[in-house]
Amino acid sequence: MRQLLHCFLLxxxxxxxxNAIKPSPSITSNFEIAxxxxxxxxxxxxxxxxxxxxxxxxxxxxxxxxxxxxFYMNNKPGQALEPVLQAIIKAAKRGVKVxxxxxxxxxxxxxxxxxxxxxxxxxxxxxxxxxxxxxGILHAKYMIVDAxxxxxxxxxxxxxxxxHVHEIGLRVRSALLAKTILRVFNMDWALCKHPNFATRNRxxxxxxxxxxxxxxxxxxSYHGNTLLIHPAFSPHNLLxxxxxxxxxxxVNLLHSAHRQVLLQVLQxxxxxxWGQRGYWGALDNAIRQAAARGVHVKFIVSNWNLNKPxxxxxxxxxxxxxxxxxxxxxxxxxxxxxxxxxxxxxKYAVVDNDLIWVGTGNWxxxxxxxxxxxxxxxxxxxxxxxxxxxxxxxWNGPYTHYLQVDQKYHAPKTH
Numbered sequence: 001m002r003q004l005l006h007c008f009l010l011x012x013x014x015x016x017x018x019n020a021i022k023p024s025p026s027i028t029s030n031f032e033i034a035x036x037x038x039x040x041x042x043x044x045x046x047x048x049x050x051x052x053x054x055x056x057x058x059x060x061x062x063x064x065x066x067x068x069x070x071f072y073m074n075n076k077p078g079q080a081l082e083p084v085l086q087a088i089i090k091a092a093k094r095g096v097k098v099x100x101x102x103x104x105x106x107x108x109x110x111x112x113x114x115x116x117x118x119x120x121x122x123x124x125x126x127x128x129x130x131x132x133x134x135x136g137i138l139h140a141k142y143m144i145v146d147a148x149x150x151x152x153x154x155x156x157x158x159x160x161x162x163x164h165v166h167e168i169g170l171r172v173r174s175a176l177l178a179k180t181i182l183r184v185f186n187m188d189w190a191l192c193k194h195p196n197f198a199t200r201n202r203x204x205x206x207x208x209x210x211x212x213x214x215x216x217x218x219x220x221s222y223h224g225n226t227l228l229i230h231p232a233f234s235p236h237n238l239l240x241x242x243x244x245x246x247x248x249x250x251v252n253l254l255h256s257a258h259r260q261v262l263l264q265v266l267q268x269x270x271x272x273x274w275g276q277r278g279y280w281g282a283l284d285n286a287i288r289q290a291a292a293r294g295v296h297v298k299f300i301v302s303n304w305n306l307n308k309p310x311x312x313x314x315x316x317x318x319x320x321x322x323x324x325x326x327x328x329x330x331x332x333x334x335x336x337x338x339x340x341x342x343x344x345x346x347k348y349a350v351v352d353n354d355l356i357w358v359g360t361g362n363w364x365x366x367x368x369x370x371x372x373x374x375x376x377x378x379x380x381x382x383x384x385x386x387x388x389x390x391x392x393x394x395w396n397g398p399y400t401h402y403l404q405v406d407q408k409y410h411a412p413k414t415h
Contacts, residue, residue: 036167043394148178260295
């Protein structure tokens, strides 16, 4: 009885602390889509803020803590990421505790940005040896401010991502959602220092009464309506108890479609290129099954996806009735070639008129099975409408082209 009373009082305390958090004064909405728009292009939607502006608002309003999970950080003096890094420094100097986890294999690429941050009091940076832990990489890109304001999206913490790549992300204010994502962040934070089974199992088997999941989504008020939002994570082997796996959730999303599915991703392939090679049919079969039910599938991939063997499977998929596939080509910047840029890097899905998926990983086997990624699934008509408008602007715009099965394609130079 005493233990039950203790648990009850602890639950009340946690719920009170969650509800007591006040909104950031300059961010009035609990939800928004953010878009990175490449310079000299026709991208961008009215009412959709650019990524840098959203990040700066979040960081500038931080009062207690900022937690960032990043594939890498790439700064160039005078370019778009530098104001973000300076905002982080200012936050730390006013007492905000900053924790940053970066993929260890990208340490050299992150050196310039890290050098700006590493000697600032209240900023702690660690590197995650993901390959040693599960064979892949930390590929996620997310930020949590004051344990309530979350950002998840395709945007790397890279100056190019903010001004030379097309990206989509979501900002959601929900303390319960933040608490759930922080279970994964805290696990990775600990694994940076102690990448062993004892640390891994301690977080995997830790129980929490406040997981946000498909069965218990967070409820977020947005323009007078209630959105239902839950996260999903990869890889499957590094999921704390009670959290949802990305592959299962994305397949379920496709299985739920009745009328229309709009898909966009940097790279898609049902071929397992690492480890045990072979066919990975989870998403491919779900797309084909949706089309066979009469669902109209529109799919945009980047021109980086025009390599073998992926292009062969894309051509095969394009022959399925009700499936149409386009690839995008963003023009080179007028001031010259930029490596790993000028590309569609977004990863999202729009299902029927009330569901969306926005994630950090590409749709290939390794991104779900051995790589750290995060996605948000949102049920609500207004987010669906907004992301649909972004998709159709791209689909009908000047940068996308129908995939032709009788043409030979080659992936472009990336670096």
